[in-house]
Amino acid sequence: xxxxxxxxxxxxxxxxxxxxxxxxxxxxxxxxxxxxxxxxxxxxxxxxxxxxxxxxxxxxxxxxxxxxxxxxxxxxxxxxxxxxxxxxxxxxxxxxxxxxxxxxxxxxxxxxxxxxxxxxxxxxxxxxxxxxxxxxxxxxxxxxxxxxxxxxxxxxxxxxxxxxxxxxxxxxxxxxxxxxxxxxxxxxxxxxxxxxxxxxxxxxxxxxxxxxxxxxxxxxxxxxxxxxxxxxxxxxxxxxxxxxxxxxxxxx
Amino acid sequence: xxxxxxxxxxxxxxxxxxxxxxxxxxxxxxxxxxxxxxxxxxxxxxxxxxxxxxxxxxxxxxxxxxxxxxxxxxxxxxxxxxxxxxxxxxxxxxxxxxxxxxxxxxxxxxxxxxxxxxxxxxxxxxxxxxxxxxxxxxxxxxxxxxxxxxxxxxxxxxxxxxxxxxxxxxxxxxxxxxxxxxxxxxxxxxxxxxxxxxxxxxxxxxxxxx
Numbered sequence: 214x215x216x217x218x219x220x221x222x223x224x225x226x227x228x229x230x231x232x233x234x235x236x237x238x239x240x241x242x243x244x245x246x247x248x249x250x251x252x253x254x255x256x257x258x259x260x261x262x263x264x265x266x267x268x269x270x271x272x273x274x275x276x277x278x279x280x281x282x283x284x285x286x287x288x289x290x291x292x293x294x295x296x297x298x299x300x301x302x303x304x305x306x307x308x309x310x311x312x313x314x315x316x317x318x319x320x321x322x323x324x325x326x327x328x329x330x331x332x333x334x335x336x337x338x339x340x341x342x343x344x345x346x347x348x349x350x351x352x353x354x355x356x357x358x359x360x361x362x363x364x365x366x367x368x369x370x371x372x373x374x375x376x377x378x379x380x381x382x383x384x385x386x387x388x389x390x391x392x393x394x395x396x397x398x399x400x401x402x403x404x405x406x407x408x409x410x411x412x413x414x415x416x417x418x419x420x421x422x423x424x425x426x427x428x429x430x431x432x433x434x435x436x437x438x439x440x441x442x443x444x445x446x447x448x449x450x451x452x453x454x455x456x457x458x459x460x461x462x463x464x465x
Numbered sequence: 466x467x468x469x470x471x472x473x474x475x476x477x478x479x480x481x482x483x484x485x486x487x488x489x490x491x492x493x494x495x496x497x498x499x500x501x502x503x504x505x506x507x508x509x510x511x512x513x514x515x516x517x518x519x520x521x522x523x524x525x526x527x528x529x530x531x532x533x534x535x536x537x538x539x540x541x542x543x544x545x546x547x548x549x550x551x552x553x554x555x556x557x558x559x560x561x562x563x564x565x566x567x568x569x570x571x572x573x574x575x576x577x578x579x580x581x582x583x584x585x586x587x588x589x590x591x592x593x594x595x596x597x598x599x600x601x602x603x604x605x606x607x608x609x610x611x612x613x614x615x616x617x618x619x620x621x622x623x624x625x626x627x628x629x630x631x632x633x634x635x636x637x638x639x640x641x642x643x644x645x646x647x648x649x650x651x652x653x654x655x656x657x658x659x660x661x662x663x664x665x666x667x668x669x670x671x672x673x674x675x
Contacts (some may be wrong), residue, residue: 336511
């Protein structure tokens with residue numbers, strides 16, 4: 214039986230993992246390779262690296278990071294952030310990433326999804342969606358540019374459009390829940406997961422192990438992503454998985 | 466020295482790094498002549514069956530792989546590389562494969578026998594079930610490995626060394642003599658994947674010595 218995946222997410226800036234990493238056991242908490250190995254040992258099923266470099270140099274450095282991580286990591290990993298073209302995808306995938314995640318660029322030019330999917334296969338193409346509830350819309354609206362710009366897209370319409378264009382997976386972040394640690398957005402996750410034929414990764418709001426169970430059982434998510442609760446050691450991948458197993462959720 | 470076949474579509478880096486972690490030497494090439502020097506071949510691959518076959522043909526790699534297998538050399542196909550070993554695929558209309566293992570590649574239906582819908586691709590960690598004894602699985606206990614695919618092999622039980630279950634029984638490790646295939650990504654499947662690759666390397670080394 215296919216297991217539910219737990220995915221830690223790491224922000225990378227200019228080749229270093231940044232933002233609230235508290236690992237005293239590591240020699241260097243900013244080293245992507247060391248952190249990747251740590252999460253691998255903890256039982257993470259996959260990793261996501263989000264490149265938040267603002268400069269061209271930072272983006273170039275990301276390719277080196279991908280190579281180094283691919284050289285040591287025996288689990289799949291996705292790279293997102295600033296991927297705007299087929300050649301960006303090619304460089305990241307050829308460097309050893311298993312998947313690329315497209316967000317703003319895909320909304321601005323949806324053909325990018327088709328191009329990537331036709332060339333590399335749907336399994337390489339993750340479409341990341343940031344969504345926030347919109348009273349006027351009576352549903353969730355899709356945002357781009359790191360959640361700063363509202364778009365015309367309603368979340369289910371966009372998710373279905375992305376999948377019809379060849380997205381192999383949807384990484385769905387609830388902007389309402391992100392950072393609150395009160396749990397994943399179950400209604401949003403369930404709505405999208407039931408509307409598309411591809412796996413959905415729930416993101417935003419994880420505060421404890423129980424939240425993961427809710428995302429899988431009630432939200433129908435196929436995977437769940439979290440950053441700070443793992444980085445700050447509020448819980449660990451190992452603990453979350455032990456809890457899920459005990460609750461009858463199938464995990465590796 | 467393991468030769469990794471480069472036809473422009475595989476995730477070559479992760480395969481070669483996986484081998485490096487196991488202390489095995491490998492090289493990446495798209496040249497049949499160079500590859501014929503390899504003691505064992507790995508055919509990786511992600512992408513579409515039809516594109517992969519036409520790229521292999523363009524470089525004369527299809528004929529090379531068939532000759533290499535006929536000569537008793539070990540070939541390991543991974544993911545799409547495994548699917549290419551079969552007779553044909555229905556992906557984007559029927560396309561001929563390498564015909565090294567009898568069978569064809571078909572798509573997950575997305576709806577099971579009881580009418581419930583399931584997601585395609587089959588993506589994530591699923592548990593292996595060992596079927597026929599194989600040198601590739603020798604000494605190992607079945608564990609989870611990482612799959613990403615929308616098509617799977619419809620083949621005779623005789624060629625299935627391990628399978629997994631995703632709505633249907635999915636051949637996970639296939640073997641016909643010296644031709645082997647893994648539908649999952651051993652190089653991305655943690656310890657279990659590394660152990661399977663190690664067994665493949667032992668097979669290749671065994672042949673080298675004999």
